[in-house]
Amino acid sequence: MELLLLLTLPIAGAAVLGVIGADRRAPEVNALFSLGTFLCACALVVRVIRHGNLLLGDEQFFIDPFNVFLVALTAFVGLTTALFSRPYMRVELEHGRLSAGRLRLYHSMYQLFMFTMLLALTTNNMGLMWVAMEGATLSTVLLVTLYRTPGSLEAGWKYFILCGVGIAQALFGTILLYVAAGKVLGAQGMTALLWTHLDAVKTQLEPTVLALAFVFLLIGYGTKVGLVPLHSWLPDAHAEGPTPISAVLSGLLLNVALYAVVRSKVLVEGSLHSELPSMMLMGFGLLSVVLASLLLWRQRDIKRLFAYSSIEHMGIATFAFGMGGPIANFAALLHMTVHSLTKSSIFFTAGHAAQKAGTQQMERIRGLITLSPTVGWGLMLGSLAILGVPPFGVFTSEFLILTTAMRTQPWATPILLAALAVAFAAIFSKVQPMVFGETTGRRLPHPPALLPVFAHLAIVLLLGLYIPPYLADWYRAAAHLIGGP
């Protein structure tokens, strides 16, 4: 019931906003639908806490500790982003960057995007997961090009083609999985793509075909995670699209894609009994961390800067999943959570900062703190949090990952540490002058909504100091499920 509402509300929202999306009160309607979705997610969480894993809708949907917190996180960030986008998009409208008609497209697609992500998370069917992931790309392509500037069109086209090609590889991987499963499960029917069934027979699946399937799935979904060298769409799409979309792309879509990769890894590792999937995840993860932190130095656009930071953090999480084992998996899940919250709050403040300065070029954004202390402090605190300064939650997860790496993969530790140090220096040296110094900005016609920023940062701070017991239980159960050496 909760699940049904959770999935139908965003669709209904997309339909309603498709009609009235250009209306003056559409932003509030958008926020209201997101609130409804979030409440459904809460109800679902309560039910999982009470009854444990759920298998619903003729086994087509499956809720376990691994996806329940991601569902809650997705719905929560979806709500806060909708709140943030109310004043933000109004300012954009008054600055003449878009028309009311495009605002309708924006609101409708925003809800559709939430739907596809929630579907990808809750479905038990690997095929449906693919369909939902492709749907997520399609619903955001036109959002990236919302401003119709040459840059945004280029970003949108790149996003479309790269993710389209990537996702076609993932479809091939899914088919291979289906072939291997059909051999064991016998049925040429529905069950051979259901994750729970595949998980039950994973030790009997043909290893060579699964290894091949994993390569295709990793390339496919890895493109969406933004793993280097498949990342080139990511900074463009984040920088050129409207800021609320950058926030949900970075905070949510990357997580959902990583979720798909890890679900595939669980199956493949069970069949393969070899290090191949782990090695591949570690390799891609480490490469992403190193390259992204080096590229951070060369950024001039504030949103591109934090887009590269997202690649870096997704690399860290991927690397941790590659190491496997209870602690690294736990840390990776925590990292996904805190990165999502922190990065979306940073994009909120960065968006307002860019509006005030009238540009996304960092050298022309100065003195945020004198103009608006809340935006300035929000950006500063957010940056410190994402850089892993204690006591924020990112510190906890990175600390756990580094200590595990020292124990199990000592060769990687210095590389990781060096990359983190480089990233710290790069981001801090760029954020510091933007926050302090002489101001150049202007006042905005609508006061920015900064409640989401501080709510996110407060949760991240809380997670750094204290993880609620049920959340820790989920992380532990999910970490056990994901397994590894």
Next chain:
Amino acid sequence: MTPLPLYHQLLDACAALLLLLSFAMLSQRRVVTLVNLYAVQGAVLAAATLLLAWRTGEGHLYLSAALTLALKVAFLPWLLHRLIRRLEVYWDTEPLLNVSGTMIVGLVIVVFAFALAQPITRLTSTATRSAIGIAVSVVLLAFLMMITRRKAMSQVVGFLSMENGVFFGAMSASYGMPMVVELGVALDVLVAVLVMGVFFFQIRERFESLDLHHLESLKERE
């Protein structure tokens, strides 16, 4: 050696035709012909599906063949032709690699694809397993086409042809996917083409051309 049964020979003929069409697309620079080739590829795919459906008696394969026919032979080519007329893009510019060079790379790719398909072929027991190598080749050749072309329209046809290859792979390895998934995939392809259509008009409105070299300004600046 006993001769293969007729339906099997027909299926192999379909597979060979698909590969041939992929090569034809790779060498074709006229955009209208490219779309026609795509439509023919769809028709061959539908014929192969129909043959399999008749042979195995699986009901959902008939449906899938009908879906292929409606979407890939009729609707999408019609839409693409309309777009071509409205946007007046008839020729692709000289590809990044000349035609004979592309062909040689294509041949290497086919050999590689058959090597890649080996373990899958060994696993499956379907009548069509010899075709899996061809399916992988079609996917990779479409990929090559997307890399070497400059016009947005040719890239789109490459993308669609890639989907054909994946679809044929599913068909020959496991007689297709579950119906829900197949419907979902078809829906995604349809929406993808519609989104691309909107996209083309946006690109045209902004640059007055569909040449992708306009879209190369977002690079890391020194």
